Amino acid sequence: MAFISSGYNPEKPMENRITDIGPRKYDEFYPPVIAKNKGKWLYHEYLQPGVLVHVAESGDELYTVRCGGARLMTTTHIREICEIADKHCGGYFRFTTRNNIEFLLDSKAKVKPLLDDLAGRKFKGGSFKFPVGGTGAGVSNIVHTQGWIHCHTPATDASGPVKAVMDELFADFQQHRMPAHVRVSLACCLNMCGAVHCSDIAILGYHRKPPMLDHEYLDKMCEIPLAIAACPTAAIKPAKVEVKGEKLNSVAVNNERCMYCGNCYTMCPSMPLADTEGDGIVIMAGGKVSNRISAPKFSKVVVAFIPNEAPRWPQTAKVIKGMIEAYAKDAQKYERLGDWAERIGWERFFEKCELDFTHHLIDDFRDPAYYTWRQTTQFKF
Amino acid sequence: MAKHKTPLLDQLESGPWPSFVSDLKQQAEKRAKNVEGIEFQIPVDVVDDLLGLLELSFKQGRTHWKHGGIVGVFGYGGGVIGRYCDQPQMFPGVAHFHTMRVAQPGGKFYTSEYLRQLCDIWDLRGSGITNMHGSTGDIIFLGTTTPQLEEIFFELTHNMNQDLGGSGSNLRTPADCIGQARCEYACYDTQDLCYDLTNEYQDELHRPAFPYKFKFKFDGCPNCCVASIARADMSFIGTWKDDIKIDQKAVQAYIGGELVPNGGAHSGRDWGKFDIQKEVIGLCPTGCMVMDGKTLKINNRECTRCMHCINVMPRALRIGNERGLSILAGAKAPILDGAQMGTLIVPFIEAEAPYTKIKETVIEPIWDWWMEEGKNRERLGELMKRQGLQKVIEVLGVDPDPRMVQEPRSNPYIFWKEDEVPGGFERDINEFRKHHLR
Numbered sequence: 120m121a122f123i124s125s126g127y128n129p130e131k132p133m134e135n136r137i138t139d140i141g142p143r144k145y146d147e148f149y150p151p152v153i154a155k156n157k158g159k160w161l162y163h164e165y166l167q168p169g170v171l172v173h174v175a176e177s178g179d180e181l182y183t184v185r186c187g188g189a190r191l192m193t194t195t196h197i198r199e200i201c202e203i204a205d206k207h208c209g210g211y212f213r214f215t216t217r218n219n220i221e222f223l224l225d226s227k228a229k230v231k232p233l234l235d236d237l238a239g240r241k242f243k244g245g246s247f248k249f250p251v252g253g254t255g256a257g258v259s260n261i262v263h264t265q266g267w268i269h270c271h272t273p274a275t276d277a278s279g280p281v282k283a284v285m286d287e288l289f290a291d292f293q294q295h296r297m298p299a300h301v302r303v304s305l306a307c308c309l310n311m312c313g314a315v316h317c318s319d320i321a322i323l324g325y326h327r328k329p330p331m332l333d334h335e336y337l338d339k340m341c342e343i344p345l346a347i348a349a350c351p352t353a354a355i356k357p358a359k360v361e362v363k364g365e366k367l368n369s370v371a372v373n374n375e376r377c378m379y380c381g382n383c384y385t386m387c388p389s390m391p392l393a394d395t396e397g398d399g400i401v402i403m404a405g406g407k408v409s410n411r412i413s414a415p416k417f418s419k420v421v422v423a424f425i426p427n428e429a430p431r432w433p434q435t436a437k438v439i440k441g442m443i444e445a446y447a448k449d450a451q452k453y454e455r456l457g458d459w460a461e462r463i464g465w466e467r468f469f470e471k472c473e474l475d476f477t478h479h480l481i482d483d484f485r486d487p488a489y490y491t492w493r494q495t496t497q498f499k500f
Numbered sequence: 501m502a503k504h505k506t507p508l509l510d511q512l513e514s515g516p517w518p519s520f521v522s523d524l525k526q527q528a529e530k531r532a533k534n535v536e537g538i539e540f541q542i543p544v545d546v547v548d549d550l551l552g553l554l555e556l557s558f559k560q561g562r563t564h565w566k567h568g569g570i571v572g573v574f575g576y577g578g579g580v581i582g583r584y585c586d587q588p589q590m591f592p593g594v595a596h597f598h599t600m601r602v603a604q605p606g607g608k609f610y611t612s613e614y615l616r617q618l619c620d621i622w623d624l625r626g627s628g629i630t631n632m633h634g635s636t637g638d639i640i641f642l643g644t645t646t647p648q649l650e651e652i653f654f655e656l657t658h659n660m661n662q663d664l665g666g667s668g669s670n671l672r673t674p675a676d677c678i679g680q681a682r683c684e685y686a687c688y689d690t691q692d693l694c695y696d697l698t699n700e701y702q703d704e705l706h707r708p709a710f711p712y713k714f715k716f717k718f719d720g721c722p723n724c725c726v727a728s729i730a731r732a733d734m735s736f737i738g739t740w741k742d743d744i745k746i747d748q749k750a751v752q753a754y755i756g757g758e759l760v761p762n763g764g765a766h767s768g769r770d771w772g773k774f775d776i777q778k779e780v781i782g783l784c785p786t787g788c789m790v791m792d793g794k795t796l797k798i799n800n801r802e803c804t805r806c807m808h809c810i811n812v813m814p815r816a817l818r819i820g821n822e823r824g825l826s827i828l829a830g831a832k833a834p835i836l837d838g839a840q841m842g843t844l845i846v847p848f849i850e851a852e853a854p855y856t857k858i859k860e861t862v863i864e865p866i867w868d869w870w871m872e873e874g875k876n877r878e879r880l881g882e883l884m885k886r887q888g889l890q891k892v893i894e895v896l897g898v899d900p901d902p903r904m905v906q907e908p909r910s911n912p913y914i915f916w917k918e919d920e921v922p923g924g925f926e927r928d929i930n931e932f933r934k935h936h937l938r
């Protein structure tokens with residue numbers, strides 16, 4: 120392959136350089152019906168799961184067809200989305216924050232042909248390319264991070280468990296039978312790029328072993344002070360070690376203080392912590408970000424550990440399905456999963472979801488832990 | 501023929517949900533065939549090797565990526581994440597596999613024309629694999645080599661009027677909800693404020709000068725669709741001050757069953773006849789609604805704008821007219837003393853372009869304080885915790901307001917400032933002893 124220059128001159132990087140121009144302006148991409156009615160929408164309705172209509176003061180209508188998507192997406196797939204948009208809606212579409220794709224149509228007549236077209240598009244392996252759904256009181260797409268596809272600290276994969284869990288929850292992606300929205304998120308390590316901490320259900324990758332120390336290479340490959348400074352719990356200190364008779368500068372890790380966050384590995388490749396048995400999944404539940412009825416709240420740890428069972432993570436999928444079914448059966452209309460758990464009490468939650476309560480689930484991390492213990496005589500038998 | 505056997509990944513091709521494995525395979529095939537005769541600037545088999553590497557991770561339960569070291573484009577401190585594979589002999593196509601963050605347009609609206617142009621660049625100069633989108637909001641180009649970084653940047657800026665996003669200890673690419681573009685709940689123009697601040701603070705976005713990362717997120721109303729309250733160092737959440745507008749006829753239509761509650765969000769199950777008392781009035785967290793005969797009455801002074809009633813009856817109830825936003829600050833990780841939601845620091849501020857008041861009386865004073873006092877890798881929320889909400893109030897130069905707290909303190913350990921106590925702290929012990937013997 121021959122190198123094709125863009126016009127950039129490495130000898131003179133500043134020549135014709137354009138910087139600090141930011142993103143393209145949002146309104147360049149508005150379909151005409153949005154450009155015209157922005158800020159003047161009257162109401163919206165879900166015509167069926169995955170299909171919304173928004174009605175403007177002018178009487179104009181905007182139809183949205185929402186489809187699930189894997190956020191890991193190739194240009195082949197994006198080009199197919201473009202082709203669909205050209206065919207049905209003048210080339211206009213958008214993505215939601217939960218990685219759904221939305222086709223934006225300006226008349227009702229265009230909805231059915233689009234739905235028919237989408238239903239027929241499948242990948243070679245048999246899965247839908249564009250399943251319609253993800254609205255209302257159902258389960259929307261899972262927001263997630265990189266996992267084994269691209270990151271150096273994951274304790275689990277991201278795209279794999281997401282595919283497995285969404286297959287399990289698929290019917291509820293296309294239905295409105297839940298008491299309220301159900302939001303599921305995944306972060307593949309506790310750095311939580313994806314901020315899974317306020318989801319109805321969160322899948323979190325978690326390491327359980329402190330880093331290994333590659334003493335022979337450590338001083339050569341790493342800035343030791345940086346590795347030490349990276350540790351949030353101050354578990355790392357400098358150490359002199361002897362390897363094959365040679366005295367070396369290295370580090371020591373206080374295993375008891377280590378929270379397996381991998382920050383040291385980010386700074387120092389000689390401190391890897393990935394481990395087949397050590398790594399796996401923590402399940403958290405009951406968080407939300409909306410201010411509706413009750414205040415936003417954090418998710419709580421409800422399963423301390425599930426091993427990584429590639430390729431389909433059956434236990435993880437089963438636990439999540441079980442929780443969602445228990446919630447669907449027992450919660451009141453408009454009640455989010457966390458509100459339900461608080462109303463019935465967490466003791467009931469574990470019972471109804473058939474989950475074990477183990478010592479790992481009792482907070483022992485610093486001061487705030489105390490306030491999560493029961494400080495009243497009110498509890499349920 | 502696939503380059504590597506992937507028996508584990510193949511099991512992720514079945515089932516209804518879109519399979520990323522099938523998608524990657526079609527991409528690998530397309531590159532191998534190369535019908536269009538593209539002069540690929542990185543290995544043709546990059547996607548095959550990614551599949552092979554991922555299969556190995558699936559087999560072993562361990563990642564095969566190393567942290568990337570410093571790569572980037574000239575003059576920018578972020579926007580590129582370096583990545584190398586730890587099995588380059590087995591998978592040379594992904595030996596170097598850096599990501600680039602491309603700043604997404606507000607509301608994530610696109611035209612096919614624009615995205616095809618992006619795809620053309622990325623097919624030529626990268627793997628053709630993306631994230632639509634990363635969790636910060638950017639379009640993520642996943643996988644290219646170091647020499648291509650400047651080339652891609654050059655083509656983005658010169659041919660597409662398009663910049664990179666932020667990473668590192670700087671302002672991260674801000675993100676917004678769809679807001680007024682489509683949502684009747686939006687109390688301000690999230691996309692415009694997001695775009696305005698993104699451009700105003702390009703320097704902060706591209707050149708790390710902060711103690712740590714900093715995120716802005718914009719939600720048009722308290723439903724918080726982009727989760728700003730949990731994910732942003734500074735969250736901008738739309739709200740209003742005056743009365744919820746009521747269309748009494750529509751209220752009756754909901755009661756009568758002509759209109760479906762919550763826009764039909766609960767259509768999948770028979771929840772029984774709509775009961776306004778139970779479903780709206782009874783769930784109002786402040787108890788500020790009553791039915792007076794056939795008239796729905798809201799005591800708006802007591803309403804906390806939780807959105808519930810409006811969500812249930814969008815055609816009968818509408819947000820008020822005196823609109824603006826609330827600003828919360830300090831959401832962050834539990835590390836080390838527990839996760840934090842944003843704290844309300846500005847109960848209400850107008851949100852009219854050019855947003856001077858927001859910039860000059862809120863954002864900039866807060867940044868100045870954080871850059872002055874923040875330790876390395878100390879998030880704003882941690883500094884707030886260390887120095888107190890009082891300090892934030894001082895920095896903003898506003899009066900303390902009970903709206904900023906959940907409840908007043910339950911300990912009396914008030915640290916008085918010397919000038920608040922008449923006479924100050926310096927006293928004459930001998931004068932005291934005249935009245936109190938030793």
Ligand code: HEM
Binds near residue numbers: 407
């Ligand atoms: C229970 C209260 C909620 C209500 C009534 C609500 C309502 C809405 C409405 C009406 C829209 C559509 C706006 C439009 O597209 O015209 C929307 C969009 C959305 N909502 Fe919510 N929402 C709620 C809670 C949440 C929560 C808790 C989350 C996430 C954790 C969420 C995530 C989203 C997302 C991702 C979108 C698409 C927005 C975008 O991409 O900009 N919503 N929501």
Ligand code: HEM
Binds near residue numbers: 312637
């Ligand atoms: C100190 C701890 C952290 C480290 C070492 C870290 C490291 C990384 C790395 C290496 C990536 C690149 C993943 C890839 O594309 O290969 C990444 C991505 C990202 N990080 Fe972090 N991160 C940390 C904390 C956080 C936190 C606390 C947040 C936000 C709440 C965050 C938000 C993100 C986001 C949004 C991405 C984009 C990745 C995606 O969309 O999947 N990071 N982080």
Ligand code: HEM
Binds near residue numbers: 730879
């Ligand atoms: C209730 C449980 C947890 C919640 C709600 C939570 C939430 C979060 C959130 C929201 C972030 C990113 C926030 C941001 O910076 O914007 C984050 C980052 C992080 N979390 Fe967690 N997390 C939880 C448990 C843990 C645990 C158990 C650990 C470690 C043992 C941990 C370690 C970290 C680390 C190291 C970061 C990155 C630190 C930083 O950027 O400041 N988290 N977490």
Ligand code: HEM
Binds near residue numbers: 911912
């Ligand atoms: C915040 C500061 C506090 C103040 C101003 C305070 C004040 C008082 C006062 C005025 C009494 C009645 C004394 C008497 O009968 O002569 C009292 C009793 C008592 N205080 Fe405190 N107290 C404080 C904090 C605490 C704390 C932190 C504890 C324990 C952890 C505590 C435990 C008690 C107990 C056990 C009694 C006796 C209660 C009884 O006789 O029924 N106090 N306190």
Ligand code: SF4
Binds near residue numbers: 270274306307308
């Ligand atoms: S959550 Fe952790 S492992 Fe996953 S992409 Fe983010 S930093 Fe990497």
Ligand code: SF4
Binds near residue numbers: 349379
């Ligand atoms: S994994 Fe995290 S807590 Fe453990 S030593 Fe490394 S930096 Fe410290």
Ligand code: SF4
Binds near residue numbers: 686721723
């Ligand atoms: S946050 Fe509010 S204004 Fe924005 S999309 Fe969600 S419901 Fe609409």
Ligand code: SF4
Binds near residue numbers: 412784786804
């Ligand atoms: S917005 Fe919430 S607090 Fe206000 S009247 Fe409606 S339900 Fe009550």
